[in-house]
Amino acid sequence: MNLEQSIVPSGRPAKLSLLEFLKTETAPQHQAIESVIPLLKPDLTLAEYRTHLIKMLGFYLPLEGRLAEYSRKFGDALSIAQRFKTQWLSADLLALAVSAENIADTPNCDNISPISSTAECVGVLYVIEGATLGAQVIRRSLIKHLELDDTKLRFYTGYGSETLAMWHVFRSQAQNLVDESAYNESGKSACEIFRLLLEWLRAS
Numbered sequence: 001m002n003l004e005q006s007i008v009p010s011g012r013p014a015k016l017s018l019l020e021f022l023k024t025e026t027a028p029q030h031q032a033i034e035s036v037i038p039l040l041k042p043d044l045t046l047a048e049y050r051t052h053l054i055k056m057l058g059f060y061l062p063l064e065g066r067l068a069e070y071s072r073k074f075g076d077a078l079s080i081a082q083r084f085k086t087q088w089l090s091a092d093l094l095a096l097a098v099s100a101e102n103i104a105d106t107p108n109c110d111n112i113s114p115i116s117s118t119a120e121c122v123g124v125l126y127v128i129e130g131a132t133l134g135a136q137v138i139r140r141s142l143i144k145h146l147e148l149d150d151t152k153l154r155f156y157t158g159y160g161s162e163t164l165a166m167w168h169v170f171r172s173q174a175q176n177l178v179d180e181s182a183y184n185e186s187g188k189s190a191c192e193i194f195r196l197l198l199e200w201l202r203a204s
């Protein structure tokens with residue numbers, strides 16, 4: 001899309017911020033992913049919730065592996081070490097009576113490529129950090145329909161009361177690290193992660 005789409009009152013084109021750009025680029029995919037995740041259904045069952053968490057673990061494990069590789073190679077200016085979430089998925093599954101053996105045997109998505117630049121890494125993190133915002137809506141729905149206690153809601157609690165603060169830190173790190181000439185690279189990377197997750201959720 002054109003980075004200079006919107007017009008400010010002076011008539012000068014206004015530049016989109018990186019996160020505005022990523023939101024616009026990925027909007028259709030976000031919509032598609034919402035439609036394949038069943039968690040807002042009033043008749044959601046505990047078994048469906050468990051199956052969903054297993055699928056998410058199978059995607060987040062290799063994805064976080066790529067993020068860890070990236071930060072070992074390029075450093076941690078994006079606070080990647082504070083943004084890992086697979087331990088929350090495992091904790092929820094244990095609380096839902098899935099055995100440690102079954103958790104360890106979860107099939108993993110093997111299509112996730114290494115992350116080779118900061119702009120790409122920002123695209124990946126945009127997807128999983130943005131997901132913590134929508135998670136707050138999902139959490140409320142899970143409590144309403146499944147009456148789950150906090151021990152089974154670790155993943156969808158995410159950063160809890162720190163959610164917005166973590167998002168704002170990410171937004172400013174990302175904006176400082178990615179030059180406007182690399183917005184498209186971040187956008188491509190975010191779209192690719194959404195595409196792979198969608199494919200994974202549909203297939204598994």
Ligand code: HEM
Nearest residue numbers: 019023033034037039040126127128129130131133134137
């Ligand atoms: C049923 C499933 C989902 C629902 C209902 C949902 C809902 C939402 C909502 C309400 C927001 C806006 C939150 C706010 O602005 O405070 C949001 C943002 C976002 N969600 Fe989701 N979401 C879902 C699944 C996902 C998944 C699976 C991902 C990716 C792993 C994801 C990635 C994002 C991103 C990147 C944003 C940030 C958009 C921005 O730039 O503002 N969402 N979601």
